[in-house]
Amino acid sequence: ETLLSLALTHTTIESFMEQLKFLSCCLSRSMSNMSEEPINKDDASGIPLPMNNLVTPLLTDLYQLTMAYGYWKNGKHNDQAVFELFFRKNPFKGSFTIFCGIDQVIPFVHHFKFTESDISYLKSTPGLQHCEEEFFTYLSNLDCSEVQLQALDQGCIAFPRVPLIVVSGPLVVCQLLETTLLNLVNFPSLLATNAARMVVAARGQHSTIKIHNRVPACVEFGLRRAQGPDGGFSASKYCLVGGF
Numbered sequence: 001e002t003l004l005s006l007a008l009t010h011t012t013i014e015s016f017m018e019q020l021k022f023l024s025c026c027l028s029r030s031m032s033n034m035s036e037e038p039i040n041k042d043d044a045s046g047i048p049l050p051m052n053n054l055v056t057p058l059l060t061d062l063y064q065l066t067m068a069y070g071y072w073k074n075g076k077h078n079d080q081a082v083f084e085l086f087f088r089k090n091p092f093k094g095s096f097t098i099f100c101g102i103d104q105v106i107p108f109v110h111h112f113k114f115t116e117s118d119i120s121y122l123k124s125t126p127g128l129q130h131c132e133e134e135f136f137t138y139l140s141n142l143d144c145s146e147v148q149l150q151a152l153d154q155g156c157i158a159f160p161r162v163p164l165i166v167v168s169g170p171l172v173v174c175q176l177l178e179t180t181l182l183n184l185v186n187f188p189s190l191l192a193t194n195a196a197r198m199v200v201a202a203r204g205q206h207s208t209i210k211i212h213n214r215v216p217a218c219v220e221f222g223l224r225r226a227q228g229p230d231g232g233f234s235a236s237k238y239c240l241v242g243g244f
Contacts, residue, residue, distance in 0.1 A: 047110045054230055055104065057114050060179040062127055068172045069131050072138060077172040084163040085181060091193055098196050099158040100188035102151050105165065105181055112144045112177070146170055147177070155192065164189075183232050195220075 050056075071077045090097050114122075119140050122128050147169035158164055164185060167174050195218065202216040228234030 045110065048107055049111050050104055050107045052104075052230075054233060055108050055180065055184070056118070057112055057176065057180075058118055058121075059183065059232075060176060062125070064176055064179055065122065066127055067175055068139075069128070069135055071172050071175070072135055077138070077170065079171045081169070081171040081174045083167040083174050083178065085165040085167070085185060086161055086163045087158075089160050091190055092197060094193065094197060096193070096196075097158045097160075097189055098192035099152045099156055099164050099185075100154055100192040101185035102154050102165070104184045104188075105151070106149070108180060108184065109144045109147060109149060109177065112142075112173070114139050114142065116140070142173055142176075144169070144173055144177070147173055158189075187231065 068077070071079075087097065119136050122139070123131075123136055147167065150163075150166040150168075152158055152164055165181065167177060167181070198218050202218055
């Protein structure tokens with residue numbers, strides 16, 4: 001849970017179908033990028049591309065794009081903004097959290113760019129069809145060259161209400177990063193924290209416990225219980241099927 005956590009409610013069949021179409025097309029668009037625009041190569045900076053083909057600017061909520069349009073329409077898109085990503089309480093009623101996910105945040109931010117196929121899809125989205133052509137031209141030229149990140153080190157101990165990541169830069173692009181950064185940080189941090197708690201439980205706080213003269217080891221075996229190979233997309237898709 002973070003201050004930036006968001007929830008959507010759908011009150012009509014039309015909005016239900018629009019959001020379902022948005023999620024489905026984001027998934028198909030991300031998969032098509034595998035053949036259209038290879039994302040398994042590093043660029044001259046040496047910063048690798050995101051390891052998951054789903055991590056693109058379309059890995060977001062539709063309303064983030066409608067907010068971006070509102071900022072652009074009112075001339076606020078280049079206003080300087082600062083966002084802080086933090087959580088309110090430790091998971092599992094614990095006393096600490098292990099911060100993770102920055103290893104995927106940096107590649108995503110560095111390579112943030114809408115492709116031509118992304119823009120074509122967005123133009124066809126009912127929620128954005130009223131937008132001027134100039135707005136889509138603006139999106140096509142958008143990148144994170146003016147964005148700055150400050151973050152804790154990967155794997156360090158974090159505590160409630162202490163910023164994990166501080167994002168500063170133009171308002172629109174910072175807004176468009178919000179959902180994706182939450183997605184890339186929340187679940188990895190939850191998993192790392194849970195793993196650390198299991199290790200402490202197995203070995204003791206000072207790692208001095210031995211069973212049959214051996215230090216207990218924890219082994220990961222969770223693939224079969226994971227939320228599908230694509231996590232967030234699977235959760236969103238099947239919540240819609242269930243009536244959300």
